[in-house]
Amino acid sequence: MSKGQELAAEPGAHQGLTAAEIAFIREHLYDNPGELILKAGKFKGLDVKKLAAQIQSRQKALKKLPEWSANEKLIFPPALSVEQCSSEATAHYKAGIVSGNTLIDITGGMGIDCYYMSASFTKAHYFEQQPEVASTAEYNFAQLGASRIQVHAGESLVALRDGLTADWLYADPARRDANKEKVVRLADCTPDVAGNSGLLLNAAPHILIKTSPLLDIDLASKELQKLKEVHIIGYEQECKELLFVLDREMPGQNFKIKVRIVDSVGRPLHQLDFDREEERSAVVGYAKPSGYLYEPHAAVLKAGAFKTVASRFNLQKLAMHSQLYTSESYVEDFPGRSFKILAICKPDIREISQHIPGDKANITTRNFPAKPEELRKKWKLKDGGGHYLFATTLADQSKVVIVCVKPI
Structure with missing residues (x-):
């Protein structure tokens, strides 16, 4: 030992x-x-x-x-801890991008990530400062047959300073400050993985850091050393988490951005890889809605792939700030929601109602001076049904409502 x-x-x-x-x-x-x-x-x-x-x-x-x-x-922790822990879907995904002989999880917690990632290693060290939390995790790991995980009730950074090493190191720093406010900077998280990145990279050549999707990606990229990749994980309709991969051998800071929309066992259903230079240099055209409408997944929007997603899938934007896209013919495998356009209307329920049966529709607003609930109340529409209304602003600044259905 x-x-x-x-x-x-x-x-x-x-x-x-x-x-x-x-x-x-x-x-x-x-x-x-x-x-x-x-x-x-x-x-x-x-x-x-x-x-x-x-x-x-x-x-x-x-x-x-x-x-x-x-x-x-x-044994489950308090409900708030369950809300904040990783889902099995995202934990499975993380297990697929790490492997080796030894893993160190420096932030422990409920142990969801450590449990699933440990399957990719010969042994794993789980560190948790709160003795009761560590004891519960050890008990749960035993019930799950996770014998390769060794639980430590103590401060992980002390063990790292004292020479504990691994192939991969994992951290899920607490994302609220002393006043319980949500934070957008890594330096405001606990432990300070940015401030301790030299120590972490000395302990392991590969580091995986999980953060809230609220974190500012470009700000974090300036705080971290040896950043290789940023994985932006979407599950169902939400952007669930950001994963920062550090590599001791990374020569520069031209990190790749990897959008992954995963299923319930962490398998990517859609993916989009790019970097900031590609986004800056991508050329995008603008057009009025025609044929089909595309709404990027929240993970794509979080990644900032506004022009890249248009150029990759040969789409045109409706307007610079609307983040809706169109094409004459149907594009498969788009990372988000796709719709067939039935009509383009003025924001007037008398015109809209000619294209929807009954009093039900799903309403979305993008770059539009009203919220969906305000329009629903104004137009006396119930939520649901098979028709979708997108209230948005076109490149010529005209306000429209695009009436759609699912493409297939």
């Missing part, structure tokens, strides 16, 4: 859940946790407050963490 490992104490054993507690959680999994607490007197011999918290967390995790949710023996 290395000196670095000795600095991090092994966590105390977690007692886990009793058979009676597991049965209670199973029976009341879909009940209101608050109401269960109010009825606590009915359930003799059980800590209903503790179990209600487990139920609340599991309810949050059902879709986000299906494999973990299906294991009745696992």
Whole structure:
């Protein structure tokens, strides 16, 4: 055992859940946790407050963490921690871009990422400063059969300074400051991975840093040393997280941007690779809506691939700031939503209603002086149905509503 490992104490054993507690959680999994607490007197011999918290967390995790949710023996952290942890989909994706003999996870937490990424390594070190969190993670890893993960209750940076090394190092720094406000700079996260990048790169030749999608990519690129890639991960309709890959051998700072829209097991459904120079030099034309309409996925927009996505897929923009695209013939595999255009109308419900059946439509606004809910109320339309209304501004500054349906 290395000196670095000795600095991090092994966590105390977690007692886990009793058979009676597991049965209670199973029976009341879909009940209101608050109401269960109010009825606590009915359930003799059980800590209903503790179990209600487990139920609340599991309810949050059902879709986000299906494999973990299906294991009745696992202990879940508070619901807020479940909301903030990685999904299984994005954890699977991360496991696909790292591999080697040893992984060090310096920020521990619930352990979702460490668990899935550890499958790509012979062994993994999980570090967590809070003893109770570390103890719970160790217990959960044991229930999941993740024997290659060694849990340390202690400060990871101390172990790194003392000589602990690995092939890959992973960090998911806390993304709120002392006042619980969301932050957009890496330097305001804990631990300060930018300020400690020399230490991290000395401990491992490859670093993977996960951040909130709110983080400013270009600002972070100036804060980090040896930046090789930025992965922008989309899942369903949202941009879920940013991944910064550092490489000790990276000579310059011409990093690649990799947009990945993944499925439930982390496989890319759509992908777009480019760099800032390509975006700057890309030539894009403007046109009125014709044939088909394209709305980029949130991950594409976060990447700033506004011109690149047009040039790659041979599309034209409707206007400089609308971020909607069009083509005469249908383009497959577009990284976002695609629609067949039925009509282009003035923002007048009398004209729009000639092209939609009933009083239902899905409304989106792009570069338009009103929000979808305001238009829905004004036009007396319910949300839903098979028709889509895009209220936007064209290159000639005219305001229009594009009536669409799904292409197939």
